[in-house]
Amino acid sequence: MIHLENVVKSFRSEAGETPVLQIPTFLVNAGERVALVGTSGSGKTTLLNLLSGLVRASSGQVQVDGRDLSQLSEGARDRFRAASVGYMFQSFHLLDGFSAVENVELGESFAGRKVHRGEAQALLESLELGHRVNYKPSELSIGQQARVALARALAGQPKLILADEPTGALDGETADTILELLLTRVKKEGATLVVATHDPGIAARFDRTVNLADINEVLAARAQASGAKS
Amino acid sequence: MKLHQLVGRNLRRRPLASVLTTLSVALGVALFSAIGSLRQASENAFQRSAGMSNLIVGAKGSPLELTLNSLYHMGVSSGNISYEAYREFRDTPGVQWCAPTVVGDAYRGFRIVGTTDEMFAVKVPDLGTPEFSAGEAWKHSPADLDAFHAEVVEHAAMDAAAHAEDEHDHADHDHDHGHDHTLEELADELGLFVAVVGATVAEETGLKVGSSFVPAHDVMTGGGAHEDAPTRVVGVLAPTGTPIDRAIYIPAGAFYAIAGHQAEQESAFGGTRDPHGVSAVLAYVTPSGGYHLRTRYAWNDRLDVQAAWPVMEVRKLFAVVGNIDAALRIIAALVVVVALVGVLVALSNTMAARQREFAVLRALGARRRTILALVVGESAAISLFGGILGLGLAAIGAWLAASRVRAETGVSLTAMPGLTDLWFLFAVTAVGALAGLVPAWRAYRTEAARALSSSL
Numbered sequence: 001m002i003h004l005e006n007v008v009k010s011f012r013s014e015a016g017e018t019p020v021l022q023i024p025t026f027l028v029n030a031g032e033r034v035a036l037v038g039t040s041g042s043g044k045t046t047l048l049n050l051l052s053g054l055v056r057a058s059s060g061q062v063q064v065d066g067r068d069l070s071q072l073s074e075g076a077r078d079r080f081r082a083a084s085v086g087y088m089f090q091s092f093h094l095l096d097g098f099s100a101v102e103n104v105e106l107g108e109s110f111a112g113r114k115v116h117r118g119e120a121q122a123l124l125e126s127l128e129l130g131h132r133v134n135y136k137p138s139e140l141s142i143g144q145q146a147r148v149a150l151a152r153a154l155a156g157q158p159k160l161i162l163a164d165e166p167t168g169a170l171d172g173e174t175a176d177t178i179l180e181l182l183l184t185r186v187k188k189e190g191a192t193l194v195v196a197t198h199d200p201g202i203a204a205r206f207d208r209t210v211n212l213a214d215i216n217e218v219l220a221a222r223a224q225a226s227g228a229k230s
Numbered sequence: 231m232k233l234h235q236l237v238g239r240n241l242r243r244r245p246l247a248s249v250l251t252t253l254s255v256a257l258g259v260a261l262f263s264a265i266g267s268l269r270q271a272s273e274n275a276f277q278r279s280a281g282m283s284n285l286i287v288g289a290k291g292s293p294l295e296l297t298l299n300s301l302y303h304m305g306v307s308s309g310n311i312s313y314e315a316y317r318e319f320r321d322t323p324g325v326q327w328c329a330p331t332v333v334g335d336a337y338r339g340f341r342i343v344g345t346t347d348e349m350f351a352v353k354v355p356d357l358g359t360p361e362f363s364a365g366e367a368w369k370h371s372p373a374d375l376d377a378f379h380a381e382v383v384e385h386a387a388m389d390a391a392a393h394a395e396d397e398h399d400h401a402d403h404d405h406d407h408g409h410d411h412t413l414e415e416l417a418d419e420l421g422l423f424v425a426v427v428g429a430t431v432a433e434e435t436g437l438k439v440g441s442s443f444v445p446a447h448d449v450m451t452g453g454g455a456h457e458d459a460p461t462r463v464v465g466v467l468a469p470t471g472t473p474i475d476r477a478i479y480i481p482a483g484a485f486y487a488i489a490g491h492q493a494e495q496e497s498a499f500g501g502t503r504d505p506h507g508v509s510a511v512l513a514y515v516t517p518s519g520g521y522h523l524r525t526r527y528a529w530n531d532r533l534d535v536q537a538a539w540p541v542m543e544v545r546k547l548f549a550v551v552g553n554i555d556a557a558l559r560i561i562a563a564l565v566v567v568v569a570l571v572g573v574l575v576a577l578s579n580t581m582a583a584r585q586r587e588f589a590v591l592r593a594l595g596a597r598r599r600t601i602l603a604l605v606v607g608e609s610a611a612i613s614l615f616g617g618i619l620g621l622g623l624a625a626i627g628a629w630l631a632a633s634r635v636r637a638e639t640g641v642s643l644t645a646m647p648g649l650t651d652l653w654f655l656f657a658v659t660a661v662g663a664l665a666g667l668v669p670a671w672r673a674y675r676t677e678a679a680r681a682l683s684s685s686l
Binding site: 046052083085089095096098102105106110111152 | 231232236239240242243586587589590591592593594595596597598600678679682683
């Protein structure tokens with residue numbers, strides 16, 4: 001499902017090109033549920049953005065579902081993301097002016113398919129939010145917002161679901177529930193799941209855990225450099 | 231969710247800003263449209279009324295003043311032409327229809343027009359001859375008027391002779407100057423103290439068939455009443471949307487008979503006033519065969535009369551008005567431009583706060599051009615709704631103004647937004663969309679990954 005080969009991602013700064021990711025190889029099988037762990041700044045979010053096509057690799061191959069995103073134009077990556085990727089953010093990023101069900105509809109609005117209100121509603125009902133479909137995000141509890149964000153990521157049955165610290169804003173019990181829902185729903189849909197987290201406890205519940213420190217050579221270089229200084 | 235739904239939802243998310251910017255566009259468009267449609271409707275309506283008569287003969291002076299006074303009952307008559315001139319004109323080849331008018335009296339602000347029953351044979355464009363909603367026309371043919379006028383002249387001559395005799399005897403005798411009866415008695419005997427009233431007159435004064443009223447002197451001031459000439463209403467005209475609706479028609483003979491309209495009466499407004507003459511002659515001269523042109527030139531060449539072409543006079547009037555109208559339209563267009571700049575500013579001010587929204591949409595698969603279209607769509611929608619609202623306001627404003635014009639002149643305006651306004655609406659929407667490109671470009675350039683990470 002996912003195959004990264006010699007991927008480098010650099011950002012331009014005043015000091016010049018600064019590499020943040022350098023991954024010789026990274027593989028995720030279809031249907032696999034993978035936790036990406038690492039400290040803040042280790043490149044978890046950047047990797048997710050590469051996998052979604054939101055940003056483009058500076059070099060190397062980013063193969064997702066048989067397509068090399070590093071070779072696609074921005075428009076083609078957008079279409080790919082709309083059709084094949086569900087994204088769940090740490091602070092959910094629900095749009096304020098839209099109801100819960102409309103936020104879910106937005107999840108598949110750009111895929112070029114006809115959006116059915118009933119499907120979005122059914123998705124929310126399956127996540128026990130049937131009684132809150134017309135509520136605005138500001139009228140929902142944080143746990144309910146997380147469910148809406150999950151529903152939005154699942155809308156349109158994407159093959160790949162990416163989640164960036166999906167439980168980072170939740171308390172322990174709610175986080176547990178949301179994580180369980182995420183894992184079970186993804187398994188049920190047969191999708192591939194890649195979740196970025198800094199919490200090893202969460203990571204343990206996934207099929208596989210990948211530590212960015214092990215695959216990102218930039219981190220190794222940084223560690224080496226700081227070791228040399230000390 | 232379709233783009234237009236996103237646009238609509240985003241506008242509803244900021245109701246105050248959306249309503250205010252829409253209103254500002256609406257006011258500009260309303261101003262622009264109302265000025266244009268009112269001017270056009272006014273000209274059309276005035277031209278329609280002008281179509282009742284294609285030649286007006288009256289005293290020398292301003293042809294526009296003659297037209298406004300004799301056809302639209304505006305202002306005061308600048309003088310009379312001789313009765314002989316009227317008779318001569320009546321017999322001019324090519325004159326299909328003509329009706330003399332003698333004016334100077336009013337009832338509750340509505341002009342009383344002395345005329346012949348030919349007046350009721352006038353052809354109102356798109357309507358034909360005016361119909362009666364109640365009663366019927368009085369009879370007072372040109373021949374009847376000629377006969378009565380001869381009596382008037384004879385009475386005047388006898389009065390003048392008697393007056394000279396009185397002067398010679400240095401005596402102030404109170405006698406009948408040799409008349410068998412007075413002109414008023416004669417007019418009464420002939421049943422001339424009758425009137426047909428226009429629809430607006432009937433509506434506003436309550437006059438109806440069988441009602442009586444006392445004419446008063448002077449249309450401008452509604453001055454002294456002619457208590458000795460109570461006049462009975464015998465007919466009420468149906469609405470025509472022309473100045474006919476605001477007039478009271480009486481036989482011209484009655485006008486000559488009313489005390490105070492006799493020979494010694496001089497014009498209060500200057501000009502040449504023959505007390506036994508007529509104020510104007512409304513006519514329709516056949517346009518074919520050059521009759522209209524020849525008649526107009528021939529009668530304008532005379533020293534005692536002028537011949538005005540109403541359609542041309544109205545056109546000239548509106549050509550002058552048109553310059554003012556063009557200036558007003560430029561101002562209104564500037565108001566629209568300022569309103570659209572307001573839309574641009576209002577949208578631009580939201581761009582920083584909406585970076586997260588655009589980033590989320592991009593993360594969900596929206597293309598950059600979708601984001602661009604979203605913001606341009608919002609700007610265009612505000613302009614479109616503002617434009618539609620503006621046209622609605624213009625229609626309401628024009629309707630109110632039309633009521634006022636109708637009350638003042640009897641001319642019915644139908645000032646509805648036309649094709650030009652639809653083009654203007656299209657132009658406003660297009661310019662609004664273009665204005666939206668400025669904030670839309672900023673939205674277009676949103677780097678989703680950066681915006682999302684900075685808004686965690």
